[in-house]
Amino acid sequence: MKIELRIALRYIITKRSFHFISVITILSLIGITVGVAALISVLSIFNGFQNLTKAQFIGFDPHLRIVPEKGAWIDADEKLIEKIRSMPETKQVTKTIGGRIVGINDKELQVFSLVSIPKEDLDFLEGVRKTTIFGNFSIQTSSGFPAMVMGNALADRLRVLPGDTIKLVSPKMIEQSVVGFQRQREVRAVVTGIFNSNIKDYDxxxxxxSDTLGKLLLNPKIGHYSTIDIKLHKIENLEYVKSNLHTLTAGISNIKIQSWQDLNPDLFNIMRFERFATFSILSIIIVLAVFNxxxxxxxxVVEKRQDIGILKALGAGRSMIRNIFLWEGxxxxIVSTTIGTALGLFLTWGQINFKWFRIDASKFIIDAIPxxxxxxxxxxxxLFSLFLTSIATIYPAFRASSTEVIEAIRTG
Structure with missing residues (x-):
């Protein structure tokens, strides 16, 4: 063991003559430990909520979506869709027909977004199927009559239950009836199921x-669709696939490629800001401890002036004196950061395995803090904790190394 390290350890462990310094050192250790543990625990909670939110949105949103840059429709070339399907990272691809629709049930009226897909791509709506709480997840009745599944808040606004029939009207139908002074056209559909995603905007x-109902209501041109939705085998490949799609669609105009995060930008911007703000606030604990x-x-350095003078008189150079106090800090x-890291990991491990901090499952979709x-x-x-601590040692270490031998021995 280097002599500088041995002396530094001795200064930390055996501080007898000036006990106030020992108190400050202990407070520093505790402060850094608590700060590191708190940061790891809170950031892990943010990660848990972010993963929960991610799982909820991915159940409904595609991983990637091709949308029109202008207007409501894109010309979905079958060759392009086949190329996307042939990509090894691609799990599912579907074309959607969608838009704003007016739902009418007796005197109740509500505008909502209809998303319709081909019947053969029904598995694409696995997230909707899993969260269907009333009725059945079906987009067509056994008799072939148009059917739909809607969110529980939307069903509540329209006052419908599974099995009820509602009237659906598109903006284009309203325009045609007004301009042509015709009787209002409408399409009837059976509500087969009601889902509860716990995402307010979706519900x-x-x-x-099915796209049959979408075509009846929105009447797009042949080959025109609202979006091309893509799901991947592994979401980790999202940026790679998105880059490949940009290359694949380079010669096609009026399209834009969005990820599931692009579809919900405000939410994730808020989450990133909250995470940064929390990190900044909790970092103050570590900063204060490092100041100690x-x-x-x-x-x-003041207490050990005589020791420093004696060491210099015995031949110790400036670098050796400086290193003693650098090592002490x-x-x-290292000790406080290690203990804090272990404590933070222990708390998160306990929450994962034993759910120490529970919440009311009857009011929330989870029974414990994720x-x-x-x-x-x-x-x-x-590293942040160690960096700050290392910075804090520089001034005292250089101050110690600049101590004059004669003055230190005389005044010590």
Whole structure:
């Protein structure tokens, strides 16, 4: 063991003459430990909620969506769709016909977004099927009559239950009846199921049906669709596939490629801001503790002036003296960061396995606070703590190394 390290350890462990310094050192250790543990725990909770939100949205939104840059329709070339299907990362591809529709039930009226897909691509709506709480997940009745599944908030607004028939009217139908002074056209559909996604905008604004109903209501040109929706085998390949799609569609005009995050930008911007704000606020705990390290080391330099003078008289150079106090601060940082990291990981492990912090499952979709540990978060927090502690040692270390031998021995 280097002599600098041995002396640094001795200064930390055996501080007898100036007990106030020991108190500050202990407070520094506790502060850094608590700060690191809090950061790891809170960031893991953010990760848990983000993963929960991600799972909810991915159940309804595609991983990637090709939409028109202008207007309501894109010309879905079958060759393009086949090329997308042939990509090894692609799991499912479907074409949708959708738009704003007016739903009418007796005196109740509500505008919502209809999404219709081919019957053979029904598996694409697996997230809707899993969250269907009333009735059946079916977009066509056994007799072939148009059917649809809608969100529970939308069903509540229209006051419908599974088995009820509602009238559907598109903006184009309303325009034709007004301009041509004709009787209002409408399409009737049976509500076969009601889903509850626990996503407010989806539950009140979305209904799902077959493309047969979509064509009846919106009357697109042959080969024209609202979107091309894509699901991948692994969501980790999203950016790679998105880049390939840009290359694949380079010569096609009026299309835009969006990821599932692009479809919900406000939500994820808020989540990123909250995460950054929380990290910044909790980092103050570590910063204050690190300031105590600086104070503790500065006071140690004052206390050990005679020792420094004797070491210099015996031949110790400036670098050796400087390294003693650098090591002292670094040891405090390593010990407190290690304990804090272990404590943070223990708390997250306990929450994952034993659900120590529970919430009311009757009011929420989960029964405990969700937690997900990210290795990168743990590493960043640990390095951040060590970096700040190392910075705090620089001034006291250089101050100690600049101590004059004669003055130190005389005044010590």
């Amino acid at each position: 009140i604004m979305y209904g799902f049906a 390290v600086l104070v503790s080391l500065s006071m140690t 670094i040891i405090i940082g 937690v997900a540990v990210s290795t990168s978060d743990v590493v960043i927090v640990a």
